[in-house]
Amino acid sequence: MIRSLYDILLDVSKSSMIDNGDLHAAGLLILTAAIHGLGINRAGVWLFTEDKQVICGKMLIDGDNCELDTSLCLARKDFPRYFNSLDSERAVVAHDALNDASTNEFRDSYLLPFGITSMLDAPIRHRGNMLGIICCEHQGEARVWTSEEVAFASALADTYGRAVSAAQRNDYEQQLKEINTQLEQKINERTNVLQDALRNLNHTQAKLIESEKLASLGRLVSGLAHEINTPLGIAVTSASHCANELKRVQQLYRDDELNEAEFAHFLAGIDDGLGLINSNLNRAATLVQNFKLSGAIHTANEEEQFELRACINLTLKSLQPLLKKNHIDCLLLPGDNIVINSYPGAIAQIITNLITNSIHHAFNNTADKKIRVQLTQTPEQVTIHYRDNGCGIADEIRPKIFEPFFTTARRTGGSGLGLSIVYNLVTQKLHGEITIDADQSQGASFHICIPELAVRH
Secondary structure, three states: OOOHHHHHHHHHHOHHHHHHHHHHHHHHHHHHHHHHHHOEEEEEEEEOOOOOEEEEEEEEEOOOEEEEEOOEEOOOOOHHHHHHHHHOOOOOEOOOOOOOOHHHHHHHHHHHHHHHHEEEEEEEEEEOOEEEEEEEEEEEOOOOOOOOHHHHHHHHHHHHHHHHHHHHHHHHHHHHHHHHHHHHHHHHHHHHHHHHHHHHHHHHHHHHHHHHOOOHHHHHHHHHHHHHHHHHHEEEEEEEEHHHHHHHHHHHHOOOOOOOOHHHHHHHHHHHHHHHHHHHHHHHHHHHHHHEEEHHHOOOOOOEEEEEHHHHHHHHHOOOHHHHOOOEEEEEEOOOEEEEEOHHHHHHHHHHHHHHHHHHHHOOOOOEEEEEEEEOOOOOOEEEEEEOOOOOOOOHHHHHHHOOOOOHHHHHHHOOOHHHHHHHHHHHOOOEEEEEEEOOOOOOOOEEEEHHEOOOO
16 A cells, blocks of 8 residues: 555656646646545645635545635634644644544534545645645545555645646746846837937937038047936946846746745836836937037038138127127237138137137126137138136136036036037137137137148238
């Protein structure tokens, strides 16, 4: 008999049904083994509710009948002694179930109606917790359960716990696949947003090259990268965290260590991570879109011969409403006419941006506001001297003032592109150079040098 029980148990344990995740198939195999091994007609799987106040039949074989999710339930309040026995988490061995202290509470409601005389309940354990029992019910003359039969039923109950683990693994695997699919979809969506933003950036770059306003493309891209580095950095970090968390949970699943609390924590973390990715990539896309708008500056694209003083005078006249509004005295100092072969639109844009920069930054504490522009000429170059009588440029920010997007007035709407545009127009469009005077105590002072090749003598 012992050998027979061992063989049955070995066959059950080796069956692929136990570990393939189909809990119903595994349960039927286990109950069938219990019926054959113990020589009974009736056996079932009973599982506790979450609060362990009720135990319900989840699977029952009674002769030729097999029921899944039966309507049979026993409540602790109705059968306290039986539940106290179950609380011990040991097998309930009732040789005489009608009179046993653990089982006689449901003599009239359950035992007699089904002709049950002896019961053997083996606890089902999963991850250290008791989920329920394998209930083996003998009908006919009462019998004495042997120690081998109790061990046999207990081993079947442990095997059912193994089947529960397999079913949970299947469920977790399916959920992980769904989460992975959703994560890939979210990442693809965010990637598409970023690609759209990059396309906008490429379009802006093309426009800038066409208009040649900001020909130093490397500097512009570096400036934009600096501005969007924070949101993209957060998005990349969050995506990396999500990926690492996914790998960690997958490893827990493979090691059969993934529990419900860990899985819930993982889901919450993934949700937060995707939220960060979404908000920061949208922020980066918005920055790129705003940057695109800065490419709408109008300048003349064609080189021509013109008189430099007249060009600057015309620019100052066009700015008179702005200068008058801000109470600024702006003059081009007298001198000889200078004819050059260059880009009048670029010159106008340089003067306009310098004046705008002075208005925004120089005159916060200046009563008598002045701007002076002076032209000098040598055989090698023409120099435009620009100065205001404002607060000057602080030593610590001088190395940065030509960098794209650098500004000390971001709170008041400064874009940080004004002097960067001036720098690029001077160095790329006019092939000249711009420098700052070392002495800024009397206000900001710039020197713009245009090489002799542009000068018509």
